[in-house]
Amino acid sequence: MTANIVSITGGKQSAFIDKVKEILPQGGNLNLCLTCGACASGCPATGLADMDPRKFLRMCAMGMDEEVTTTPWVWMCTMCMRCIYVCPMEINIPQLVFNARAAWPRENRPKGIRDSCDMAMRTETNSAMGTAPDDFKFVVEDVLAEYQEAQPEFADMQAPIDKEGAYFFLNQNSREPNTEPDELVPLWKILHLAGADWTYGSKGWAAENYCLFLADNKCWEHVTRVSAKQADDLGCKVFLNTE
């Protein structure tokens, strides 16, 4: 499954794995690997970039910091957490991957992910596609009016933005308002028929968080806090994740 033999230069070069251990409960169990391979055998990323989860963990344990913090494999692992789920010792390999991503200079991280994060940071909607509050409001109101008229059974349907005291604070992926607005409608219909009391937020409605994927701790926390604060400020009871 892997082509190259790992050569150890001897002695720890530095302490990437130790730094990660410090920030995880029980050190992420990072010392407990039995080398059984359950992680690698069930990982769709095994073999990509000549790497797999077990190999990555072993290289971290052997102090091969240069290699583990530069391999592009950390961007091919989706941090889906199947490896820790099947691991008999519950070793937190995904957190190693996340922190290896974070070890990359920001300007060297994948441009597509970085641009999506930067876009979200530029607007209080959190939209990775840069949708401003007014643009979102326009699309929602325009689509709603069209359907209220074309499908009279839904003449009373609502799609509120910033409704104070609504029970549900709903998030929405940017793709619908930006590229396929008709796809907003089935969700609204379901909420309408169920009698749900819900609202979008003019701030923080966007469901995606590319800053998390970028492993930019400061930015992903900011994005998350914008959404949480808007839900709190409106007095909503439940943050309802639509995806």
Added chain:
Amino acid sequence: MKSIYEYYAKWIREGKLKVSSDWNKERKVKFTIQDPCQIVRKTFGDPIADDLRYVIGKVVGEENIIEMTPNKSNNYCCGGGGGFLQSGFTEARRAYGKVKFDQIMETGADYCITGCHNCHAQVHDIGHHFGGHYSTVHIWTLICLSLGVLGPNERAYLGDDLKDVNVFHPESEH
């Protein structure tokens, strides 16, 4: 923080959403389910996967669900998560997704239901790339289809087999 799947299931159990799978009694269109890692394994676990199955069973008929193996909390990621779709590593992303593609094909299902946008985009893409014949669909589309309220313009992800089924206000097509 809650997943909307939980509420879909609750609203159906409470009779607020009067869904029916009658539209699929004769057609027997088959569906498989991609459990989103983020919602199932990483957040709510098997109970939310069971809610999702309850909803889908009511909407398309339990007998028309064909499961992938493994599934629920033990499922394979499709390769759309973690920013992979935007990372620029397209070839690697598709190689990763081949595992999921083979799983879906093995079910022989006509549709793969995806619960999140990353899954939707990835499952859709690998289907095209590797020459699959399944369609990739959001659950909200199927709920509205089963309620008889899915209009002609809300069917972007339905295949030709379902484009004309139970169309709500067909005259509103644009």
